[in-house]
Amino acid sequence: MLSRIGNSLFWMGRYLERSEHIARYTRVQYVASVDSPLAHNQENVLESILHMTANWEGYFQTQQQLEANAVINYTAISEDNSFSILSYIDRVRENARGARDSISIELWEAINSFYHKINAYAAAGLHAEEIEYFARRIEENSYVMKGYIDNTLLRNDVWQLIYLGMHLERAIQIILILQTKFKDREKMSSGPDYAAYENFIWTSTLLSVESFDMYMRCQKTAPDKHHVLNFLLFDTAFPKSVAFSLNTVKQCINEISFQEEKKQGSIHFEAGKLACNFQYTTVKDIEENPVEFLNTTLESIYALAHLLDAKYLKYN
Numbered sequence: 001m002l003s004r005i006g007n008s009l010f011w012m013g014r015y016l017e018r019s020e021h022i023a024r025y026t027r028v029q030y031v032a033s034v035d036s037p038l039a040h041n042q043e044n045v046l047e048s049i050l051h052m053t054a055n056w057e058g059y060f061q062t063q064q065q066l067e068a069n070a071v072i073n074y075t076a077i078s079e080d081n082s083f084s085i086l087s088y089i090d091r092v093r094e095n096a097r098g099a100r101d102s103i104s105i106e107l108w109e110a111i112n113s114f115y116h117k118i119n120a121y122a123a124a125g126l127h128a129e130e131i132e133y134f135a136r137r138i139e140e141n142s143y144v145m146k147g148y149i150d151n152t153l154l155r156n157d158v159w160q161l162i163y164l165g166m167h168l169e170r171a172i173q174i175i176l177i178l179q180t181k182f183k184d185r186e187k188m189s190s191g192p193d194y195a196a197y198e199n200f201i202w203t204s205t206l207l208s209v210e211s212f213d214m215y216m217r218c219q220k221t222a223p224d225k226h227h228v229l230n231f232l233l234f235d236t237a238f239p240k241s242v243a244f245s246l247n248t249v250k251q252c253i254n255e256i257s258f259q260e261e262k263k264q265g266s267i268h269f270e271a272g273k274l275a276c277n278f279q280y281t282t283v284k285d286i287e288e289n290p291v292e293f294l295n296t297t298l299e300s301i302y303a304l305a306h307l308l309d310a311k312y313l314k315y316n
Contacts, residue, residue: 006161007313008098013165015095019088020142021173021209022053026075026085027135028208030068030128032200044187046071052180054083068128076134077122085138089118104152107145114141157256164252168305171245174209174232175298181205182291202228209240229290230283242297243278249304250275258312267312270304 026049033045046066050056058081059074078084093115096108117137126134146166153159181201188197202223206212209232212223218235219227235241250271262268278297286293 003313005099005102006157007309008095009102009158009161010165010308010313012092012095012099013162014169015088015091016142016145017166017169018173019085019092020139021170021177022075022088023085023135023138024210025049025052025177025208026072027131028204030072030131032204032207042068044184048180048184049075051183052176055081058083069126072128072131073126076131077118077126079122086118086122089115089138099158102158104148106152107148110141110145110148114145117141160252160256164249164256164308167245167248167252168301170240171242171249171301172298172305174240174242174245175294175301177205177208178229178232179291179294179298182294198225199223205232211238211240214238225290226283226287229286233286234278234281234283236279243275246271246275246278246301253308267304267308270307274300274304 029045029048033042043066046068047056049071050059053075055075059071062074062080063070074081075084077086079086081087093111096103096111100108121134149159149162153162181204185198185201188194199222202225203212205228206215206223211232215223215228215231218238219231221227231238231241233242236243236247238244253267253271258267260266260268
């Protein structure tokens with residue numbers, strides 16, 4: 001396969017996963033703020049959305065203060081923001097078009113239809129209160145496209161590269177959400193409302209990655225730091241956990257026809273090393289300093305993505 005085609009497939013998967021997670025996080029945080037403890041006011045919610053989506057600096061280059069409609073529009077549909085959901089959907093389509101001969105007609109039509117639906121929102125504008133409807137359309141269409149990926153593509157390098165991109169990005173997004181929630185948590189470390197606020201932080205974290213229901217079935221306890229970290233980082237049976245995604249990344253890389261020896265420094269070696277390190281780490285090992293662990297893990301994932309992009313998928 002040409003590096004150009006592989007690059008398009010890989011990034012199509014990444015941008016699809018990224019747009020879904022950003023849409024869901026924005027929806028959950030904004031809607032949940034209505035019922036949240038008083039300490040978690042709307043300003044904190046808007047800050048959280050901007051931090052998680054990497055839009056903090058860009059937003060304040062165009063705006064003087066936090067305002068709900070402005071934050072939601074900038075995050076969701078701004079054509080001037082390269083980190084908006086709209087921009088990511090545009091890149092999903094562009095990368096799919098670059099690999100058009102490698103994907104099914106059904107998948108291409110779903111992506112193309114999705115692109116035009118979302119661009120219609122950009123033309124009409126979006127009020128903050130409409131983020132619930134808008135984000136759910138993003139999530140639902142993402143599920144549709146993933147269904148076509150699973151049910152209309154051969155299990156060859158095309159499927160493996162898309163899945164590699166999706167699960168690499170999923171691990172990144174889960175860690176970014178956890179990092180953001182630890183920042184949110186620092187805004188209130190004591191006080192009469194602290195217990196309610198702590199519960200809200202971890203409940204909204206689970207809702208942001210569609211894992212609240214499965215968490216309650218598996219952990220059978222109210223959300224807290226220990227159990228949420230254990231579930232979202234280390235539960236290998238849960239498809240939204242970082243451990244599950246890193247194991248899937250390793251499996252995809254082992255299946256793809258990369259022309260190289262599987263030795264130290266190779267993409268196979270680095271992916272296996274990262275997945276195995278996670279396999280033998282427990283929540284007790286990281287509980288004293290979870291933020292440092294999240295930072296280190298994110299750096300390792302970015303390094304793996306850079307190696308993959310620069311050595312195997314780069315083209316002139």
